[in-house]
Amino acid sequence: MAKVTIIGASGRVGQFAAYSVSQIPFVTKIILFGREGNEDVLEGTKWDFIDSFAALGRNLKLFWSVDPKELKDSDIVIITAGIPRCNGQDRLDLAKKNADLIRMYAEMISKNAPESIIFVVSNPVDIMTAVALKYSGFPQNRVFGLGTHLDSMRLKSFVANHFQVHVSEVHTRIIGEHGNSMVPLWSATTIGGIQISNLPAFASLPKEEMVHWVKTAGSHIIAKSGATVYGPGAAIASLVKTVLGNENRILTVSAYIKSEVHDIGNVCIGVPARLNRMGAFPVPIRISEDEVKKFQESVEKIRIVTAEVIEELES
Ligand SMILES: NC(=O)C1=CN([C@@H]2O[C@H](COP(=O)(O)OP(=O)(O)OC[C@H]3O[C@@H](n4cnc5c(N)ncnc54)[C@H](O)[C@@H]3O)[C@@H](O)[C@H]2O)C=CC1
Numbered sequence: 525m526a527k528v529t530i531i532g533a534s535g536r537v538g539q540f541a542a543y544s545v546s547q548i549p550f551v552t553k554i555i556l557f558g559r560e561g562n563e564d565v566l567e568g569t570k571w572d573f574i575d576s577f578a579a580l581g582r583n584l585k586l587f588w589s590v591d592p593k594e595l596k597d598s599d600i601v602i603i604t605a606g607i608p609r610c611n612g613q614d615r616l617d618l619a620k621k622n623a624d625l626i627r628m629y630a631e632m633i634s635k636n637a638p639e640s641i642i643f644v645v646s647n648p649v650d651i652m653t654a655v656a657l658k659y660s661g662f663p664q665n666r667v668f669g670l671g672t673h674l675d676s677m678r679l680k681s682f683v684a685n686h687f688q689v690h691v692s693e694v695h696t697r698i699i700g701e702h703g704n705s706m707v708p709l710w711s712a713t714t715i716g717g718i719q720i721s722n723l724p725a726f727a728s729l730p731k732e733e734m735v736h737w738v739k740t741a742g743s744h745i746i747a748k749s750g751a752t753v754y755g756p757g758a759a760i761a762s763l764v765k766t767v768l769g770n771e772n773r774i775l776t777v778s779a780y781i782k783s784e785v786h787d788i789g790n791v792c793i794g795v796p797a798r799l800n801r802m803g804a805f806p807v808p809i810r811i812s813e814d815e816v817k818k819f820q821e822s823v824e825k826i827r828i829v830t831a832e833v834i835e836e837l838e839s
């Protein structure tokens with residue numbers, strides 16, 4: 525039994541995330557939360573969802589609301605509200621615009637659902653996670669972001685295709701910024717449990733092309749169809765299932781690190797974290813020298829923008 529609230533439920537990502545979350549068997553209540561003025565969209569979406577539940581034989585309660593009091597007793601609140609980037613923009617270009625909104629929602633959640641877990645999706649997700657952490661006042665484990673989970677899934681799909689294996693045979697991850705400075709961890713990539721560099725086919729793996737694709741996947745999709753929707757929605761639901769199902773899986777989310785990766789810390793960024801009913805717990809890891817260097821660069825980039833955004837919010 526779990527209650528999930530989706531803030532930004534009139535938007536593209538919010539809607540498909542809500543739909544994907546509605547397929548998790550133990551989710552019994554969903555609130556489609558939106559801003560005033562969007563009541564019609566939320567009402568229409570609610571009835572469309574209810575039709576889908578009838579068709580699929582799902583039995584759960586689903587409401588929409590613009591009233592913060594309805595956040596009460598949410599187990600997890602997903603924030604998808606915010607401006608998306610347009611063709612040609614970088615995710616970081618959204619930082620200052622979306623920060624005010626995330627601050628407002630973090631304070632709202634803290635007041636109305638003080639025991640919940642906050643799951644941030646809005647971009648730039650690492651910085652918005654830091655804003656949500658600061659203004660909710662929640663402990664670090666109870667605020668995390670989608671981070672590089674979707675990037676890791678994108679890479680996994682390419683690697684599986686190259687090796688002609690099922691995606692479940694591939695364990696790989698990308699850490700760092702959900703953006704240009706992301707760092708693929710080949711040192712932590714296995715296929716069927718075998719370290720990828722021990723497989724002869726690794727030599728012909730077009731690693732640079734693959735990583736380039738992962739870095740540009742979002743902008744490519746936005747240029748062609750206007751928005752990324754199904755990838756993020758499914759990735760969001762799989763994290764919600766992991767958290768609320770207390771699965772203790774290790775997935776790569778944006779979380780506050782202290783010193784888990786080679787003593788680098790005091791920032792919210794994509795790292796492997798154990799996810800369970802208490803939230804996200806970064807796992808201490810050791811990676812190759814080259815990966816540490818790139819991760820450090822990614823961290824410093826995010827640290828600077830996070831500090832600028834928080835400074836502006838405080839002024
Ligand atoms: N972290 C990730 O991997 C991903 C993040 N995103 C991010 O998610 C966010 C939403 O993307 P889409 O759903 O495509 O956008 P959208 O434009 O379809 O929906 C935006 C939602 O935010 C709400 N919103 C916008 N400005 C608001 C304001 N001032 N006050 C209250 N609500 C406001 C809208 O009402 C709507 O519900 C964007 O920031 C986007 O970049 C999207 C895909 C993946």
Ligand SMILES: O=C([O-])CC(=O)C(=O)O
Nearest residue numbers: 609615647674742743752
């Ligand atoms: O690219 C975007 O702006 C949306 C996003 O974060 C993604 O799909 O990775």
